[in-house]
Amino acid sequence: MAILSTPRLLLRDWTDEPVDLTRLFDIYSRPEIARWLGATSGLPLTDPAQAADRLASWRRRHADHGDRYGTWAIEVRDTGVVVGTAMLKPLPGRDEKILTDDIEVGWHLHPDAWGNGYATEAAEALLDREFATGTPLVHAVVAPGNTASTAVARRLGMTHVGRRTDWYGGEELETFVRHRFA
Template structure:
């Protein structure tokens, strides 16, 4: 977990369930995520989702963290720093992904860039030398975040998640 100027990246908690559902039940958020995007259909799906995120956060180097605003305490979305799975769901040693998922009411405020910058700094402080981002080709806003972060474009690939994505790479300064 980590802090930035305006955000705290922390574990998702049971008290975050309503906001998690509000974020992950929206097609405008979910359409960009995973090999087979699917919006949550019921609040009853949220506890299992939070449990999976907590499992992915068991190794303190990695995680899927809630992004909480310092000024209001509101959760604006998630930032992740996790091993990157290949098309079969297996992870390659040393391949790590940074990503962000924000509620639409938090788009356009620089939170994605700020949170991703913090996740990159955490990863590099943990000894990583390169961190990837993978973005669906028509997701211009996320590609713009990658460019603002100074990530190098690697072109399109279907190596990860089994679908064609734009790949980017940040290297340790």
């Protein structure tokens, strides 16, 4: 079931169906993805069974959020192919077990899907929906050197506010913000 749709995409829950778990493993086992997701991310995945564990951890993380926050599959409407993940969630603090009041929008796309605007389209839909709830500000955090994600943040109209160490265990991250009335 889609939680959100755009002209080209469906954002939906990842399932524990073999096709989804295979795709999840394919995305998160890739060094070109894992290199940007931090030392504490547990990536890259090295065994296909880890995909089910990753999905279970996302479900636990978002169990109390309903559909407002989550980690969703990005599916292309015309093909049914999952091209990546979009997320909207409270940022974990320096102690990663404690969530902050800061909201993050994020994306991880399979390399085969890079350059098609899917990350921007999915994230824009999540931002619009979140701002409609009254949230005044949403963050995107990007590993230094990740020029592709920096470009997505800029296409979303987000403003770079420098490097911060407030989240994800104190990791230094390029921080972008977008205000509701931007």
